[in-house]
Amino acid sequence: MAEVEGGISIQWKTFSLEQQNSKESPDFMMWENPDYPSQGFMALVAAKAAKNQGESSFLRFHRATFKARHDEGKDIGDLEVLKEIAKQTDLDLVRFEQDMARDETWQAAGEDHTESKKNYNIFGVPTLVFEQGESVYVKLRSIPESREERISLFELISNMGAKRPYLLELKRP
Template sequence: MHFGITFDYLCPFARNAAEAVLNGVEEGRDWQPRYVAFSLAQAHTAEDEPDVWDKSSGKSGVLALQWGLAARDSFPEIFPAVHRALFAARHDDGRDINDEAILRKAVTSAGADPDAIAAVVAIGSPKEALAADHMEAAGEWSVFGVPTFLAGDDATFVRFMSRGDVEDLQRVLDMLSWTNLNEFKRTTTPR
């Protein structure tokens, strides 16, 4: 099954879904996911403000997205480990993922070469990929948040309460083509 999944390392629900996708692929599920970067900070930027990927600083998570995209596009064999490590830096360790030193530690913990990732980021191609991914998701599928699953012409925003649960994800993937249900939202969150 081919599908896209949007992500931003700032969002814990994106992590829950991303880890389910990664776990399913590792289990051998017949999935061909496309990981699509979507900046939550950009989604909350006024039209008259500069795009977040063009700002020189901030706590927007853009630098982490660029590091993830460098791994995705230039070192796909290490992307799953880097993807997990960048989420962990934010959500397990509570780190500032706009800090290059933090990103270097995360990438190193994933067994990747932080100098190689930084070199790709310095070229600028991950910044361009972020802009392209975000604009495509917003323009083509009207994406407003993460994680959103993309299948054909349809996009479905989902929030998993459990992290990395492959069976939860399979249930959602099985429902993606069912377009008669627009919204199913609990009024309270059981915990």
């Protein structure tokens, strides 16, 4: 899945903070337990279901889900909320529901999570992984409104994260 803005190609991957911080057994995997009362893993599966309908469908769904959770305070762990978002973003609702019920969709979300931990030592979101495999966790208060500022911020983070391996952490007091 690639999104391009200002020559920057973004491939969105799922990573579950809930799985990462789980107090369950180390062998417990959310993607193998769809009935587990998760706070948000279902939203990651829903993103995969949206992706099955194409890149533009995924991007619409992704942005709307982010807005629903962070701006509107909606429970994106609730299947009904996710179906409403799918409907609002013009997804094929029947296909979306079918994909949500498929083991393969759940496994795809789990594969992203596992790959992220194994290959890049990811522990939090958002984490950016650059072309050469360098990764950097970034904590943002909000996403910049303007395209120019988003690109400028990405270039700054890329410059620090990918080109300065000796820089380990910047933190505001």
